Amino acid sequence: MKTKTLLLLSFLTIFISCSNHQYSEFTTFGEENHWQKTDVKTFTFDITDDSQLYNLSFKFSHVYDYQFASVPIQFEIESPDGKTEKLAVDLAIKDSTGKQLADCSGDVCDLTYKIKENTKLHKGKYTIKVSHNFQGFPYLPNVIGIGINVDSVK
Numbered sequence: 001m002k003t004k005t006l007l008l009l010s011f012l013t014i015f016i017s018c019s020n021h022q023y024s025e026f027t028t029f030g031e032e033n034h035w036q037k038t039d040v041k042t043f044t045f046d047i048t049d050d051s052q053l054y055n056l057s058f059k060f061s062h063v064y065d066y067q068f069a070s071v072p073i074q075f076e077i078e079s080p081d082g083k084t085e086k087l088a089v090d091l092a093i094k095d096s097t098g099k100q101l102a103d104c105s106g107d108v109c110d111l112t113y114k115i116k117e118n119t120k121l122h123k124g125k126y127t128i129k130v131s132h133n134f135q136g137f138p139y140l141p142n143v144i145g146i147g148i149n150v151d152s153v154k
Contacts, residue, residue, distance in 0.1 A: 020154050022047070026059060026147030033063060034139040035146070040131040043148040047080075047121045053153040056115040058130065060091060063142040064107040069094045071140060072133040075115055080124025087115065088133075108144060118153055 023045035029035050047054070058073070075087040091113055092101055102109035115128075128148055134140040 020152045021149065022054065022152055023150040024147065026061075026145055028061075028145035029143055033142050033144055035132060035143040036139045037132065037134065038138075040129050041146060043128045043130070044125060045148075045150055046125050047123055047150075049152070050121060050123045053118045054121045055117050055149075055151045055153060056119065056128075057149040057151070058091075058113045058115050059145075059147040059149065060093075060102075060111045060113065061144040061146070062093070062102065062109050062111070063144065064100070064104050064109055066093045066100070066109070066142060069098075073113075074131045074133060076129040076131075077115075078127040078129075080122055080126065089113065089115075112149075121150075 023043075025043050025045075027041055029039075056077075058075070060071070060073075070093055071091045073089045073091045075089070077085045077087070079085070091111070093111065094100055100109060102111035104110075130146060130148070132140050
């Protein structure tokens with residue numbers, strides 16, 4: 001029994017040390033699954049090692065068979081030096097044939113969009129604000145949650 005426990009702990013230690021996640025946060029929108037237009041989500045993280053490159057990813061979780069082919073998303077990235085970069089993206093939910101682009105399990109689908117790849121980030125605090133510009137309702141329907149991942153490139 002002690003050998004199995006020791007092996008399990010060794011495996012977990014190796015797995016955790018090999019992870020390249022620097023920051024990961026995901027927020028949900030409750031039972032209604034409505035992302036209100038006025039609900040700007042803010043994600044804040046620190047970079048302590050500026051000698052490597054990073055990937056910044058956006059996670060969009062929605063109900064299966066989403067009714068829209070794309071969603072207009074805005075990112076506002078504030079770097080430690082106070083500079084702000086604004087990015088507008090038409091986040092594709094389905095391809096031209098109507099096929100879901102997300103990984104779906106049951107009625108939950110997770111879509112990952114790379115905001116930046118192999119990017120140098122300076123040491124300090126970053127803030128990413130995420131909003132949507134969906135027209136038609138005061139909210140974006142059938143959104144389970146959104147999140148931000150920051151991974152170091154190995």
